[in-house]
Amino acid sequence: MSTGLEISGVSKAYGGLQVLRDVTLSAPAGSITAVIGPNGAGKSTLANVISGFVTQDAGTVAVDGTTLPPGRAMTRASRRLGRTFQNLEVFTGMTVLQNVAMGAYSRQRGGHLADLVRGPRARRDERAADEAAWALLDRFGLGGRADSLVESLPFGEAKLVEMVRVLAMEPEVVVLDEPAAGLPPASALPLARTIAGMAADGIGVLLIEHNMKLVMSISEHVVVLDQGQVLTEGTPAQVQQDSRVIEAYLGPGPTTTEELTR
């Protein structure tokens, strides 16, 4: 079994602004690790460093013990690292099925020139990707939407398509960048179920999230990021009782954890 995601000593500065400072954390396979923190804590930069969209100044990111090349987003899929985006990133102009099948892209080995002839092997690969996508869509209740253009879906379903596309990558590690952002409260439960399902499948999930209720209800381990540094980490219960966490979120002053988790 995969050892999941390991981030070690990652730092990143933009000009004089230190966005990440020596961040070390791990997201073991088969569990949900959450990263929380106030706005500007460096959560999105962390997600971008892990997925190769941003090159770190120092430190390493490894999946299943293999260090990933910094700043090369294109290489992540073949290392079985998938991610979703804070702002919906789907392939408009393509059907839901095609969107999901794109997840299998890096597992299809045929050359691009071979696609001009589209021989038996290319067709077999296409069919395999489409059938895997169908199975996933059925599992997430999107089977009836397979042939709809993705832009015709309501926002919540489009978000789900993005997540299913990541699953089509057969990932070992998934980074979810604020999956609840923009979703109405009614979708929180299905979303939580989907994320829990990923961990149950043996995937190491790194959940970067603002919604405390979601984080506290499904995470095994919570890492609190503040001003680019790991402030504290532990179980949801431990983190919720940590006064530094409350202070980082709400500023100093008397307050209760209930306010946080509301």
Added chain:
Amino acid sequence: MRGRRDAAGVVRRRRKAWELWITIGLLVVLPLISATDYSLHIWTRMAIFLILLTGLNLIQGVAGMTSLAQAGFFGLGAYAAGISAVRYDLPPLAALVVAPVVVTLVALLVGVLSMRLKEIYFTMATLGAGFVLFLLFGRMVELTGGPNGLVGIPPFSIGGLEFTEPIMRYALVAVLAALGAVVAHNLLVSRTGRALRAYGASEPAALAVGASPFRLRLLAFGLSGFYAGVAGALEAFDARFISPSTFDFMTAVLLVVALVVSGAGRMVGPILGALLLTGIEVFAADYADYEPLIMGVIFLVAVQLFPRGVAGELAARWEDRRERAQRSGESLGDSSAPAGTTRTDVGTPAMTEELRR
């Protein structure tokens, strides 16, 4: 296309090839409608435009990057074939092979230099490349014949068989156009075509699933050059005379406009565009000076009526209707979603709007 499942629950998707069959069907039907020398000449022009636009569609329609080099590549193919045959006595069949190879290499060179730039700078680079080629056609007098054109191009021939009969000339071009359409269709429906579209729709998500934009776009651009090279060689052997003015900036713009108006990115876009270009050429022959004006007016009206191109708009409407029918079917208990699965049928109109952004 709606997926169907067989008894074992295995998904069988119906092929989405009807647009390809329209293209091939038209190539077969046209000479049956009229086979006079004049109409065969017109159909041949149409098929050459079809090859040009099929190539342009790969970079413009599928990859979403506007190329203004297609006319220059067209000319390069024509001159490469013509010069090979006239100056180097290459057999026409060999010249027909040389021309697309030369153009593909030039396209790859232009692509390597400009493909990493933003779309608009890529377009400017292709504009520059097209313009440089146009200038070379006129200036390299000893090789190209200069502004007076290259004369004495032999008809196409294989072995001793000369393609001088209009029907044979049409057949040659039509067969290659059909072959080109099949290859383009393959690319469009394959994972490579999907990845090209995906990259145009969401760059970060395409990177995240491991698609290499540089290689894919270079491939699409190189192929657009290959098609232009074939079209150019066919033009040279069909017209037997070529001059720079056929491959100027105006032609480059006309090609892009015709494709966009017809429906860039769809397989029927190039055939509609080719019919449009041929129609304009025929009907505007008496008013040649007004051709840009006519094209301009068509473009202005078309982008208002059909923002996604004629083919794009019609297909989208048809798909909308089909989807609505499908949904009403679902509400009658025909849902294919298994019971007990989660459905997040939520989201406000504003969010859907945001999605369409």
